[in-house]
Amino acid sequence: MTTRAEATRARLQAAALDLFEERGYRAVTVEEIATAAGVSHMTFFRHFPTKERVLLDDPFDPVIAAAVAAQPTDLPAVERIARGLLALVPLLDQEPTESTRRAIAIAAGEPDLQAGMAANTAATERAIVEAAAAPGGEGEMRIAAAACLAAVTAVMLDWAADGSRRTLGDLVTVAMTTVAPALAHAEVPAFAGATP
């Protein structure tokens, strides 16, 4: 069941995506997005705290954190996180809809939005540390999470921006293999987390 608020939110996101693609992120005002979605600019800010959030909001942090937490706790931090991310590869080949890809492609071009993506990454990092860090191991887990997520971000930008026709899942596999070469030939079982 979709509430009215959810519908408004979705309309705002769709309108923003279209307008940003058409004329560029900077050239589109919040007022215009709101009007295109049939609401006032105040309603926009009730659904998204900033202009960039209408493009960059994503609900995947809990899934990622759970996938990492499900990995064996006796592995080195980097391997554990890398395995968690690899376990999500099957999901990655289904879940990121075309709109996700369009959003990342827009974000890849605007420096402002790259900073916003970094904020997303930081949030994901915190989620991982909270969900999966052993007591006293937070420092190492934070380092490893930051490193692995940065690697994933790097390939996501390629995936969305250039003409690379490789699957996001493939690219993530490459990224994790680069960061944790020890996993090159490991078999990582898929993570059966629910889609949010």
Place this chain on the structure above:
Amino acid sequence: MTTRAEATRARLQAAALDLFEERGYRAVTVEEIATAAGVSHMTFFRHFPTKERVLLDDPFDPVIAAAVAAQPTDLPAVERIARGLLALVPLLDQEPTESTRRAIAIAAGEPDLQAGMAANTAATERAIVEAAAAPGGEGEMRIAAAACLAAVTAVMLDWAADGSRRTLGDLVTVAMTTVAPALAHAEVPAFAGATP
């Protein structure tokens, strides 16, 4: 020889640092920084493109890129970058002045500024890839650079923010050892790059 412009710029940075520490980043307006430095707000924007840049500008990218480029080219990307950063550890224990630490401490607390730091990291990443990537190896180098720099950023935040009295150099060594365990017992010669 310091030109008038350089002096103005330095005054703006010093005034901003003091005011941010005193009352918080958000609560200080560009107008106030400019006035405290004895100039108009327009002059502020002639020296710094945004409010956050007065705090986050740094000139270290070329040094870092050179240190990485100086590492043996036959190493895996992660190890090469990790060694490059380790080679700068002796510098790290001298160069980051107290004002650098104060700036990072302020940035660590404000989400806005964390995004700005990410922009810095992205710039450093580009510098490394340009200076040190083998032709065709840009993808791997970008992944590895993103991963290593994210790890360094994580420890820099600790260094600046909490009461950890460990040297930044020590913390960077920990970070690189976490990311590239193979380097745990390697001897990395210091990089004799010029301070900028």
Place this chain on the structure above:
DNA sequence: GCGATAGATGTTAGTGACTAACACTTGTGG
């Protein structure tokens, strides 16, 4: 059905970051 209540949206009036255009001032070389 029907009114009460809470959630969703609109209106208005700001603040502050940032930009553009143009005038002025100060240092520097001939």
Place this chain on the structure above:
DNA sequence: CCACAAGTGTTAGTCACTAACATCTATCGC
């Protein structure tokens, strides 16, 4: 001393974002 350029000031904007309060609309108890 004068020409020229670099540095700075003034003014007048646009737009992201916030606060306070009014209005509308869906849903629930009756």
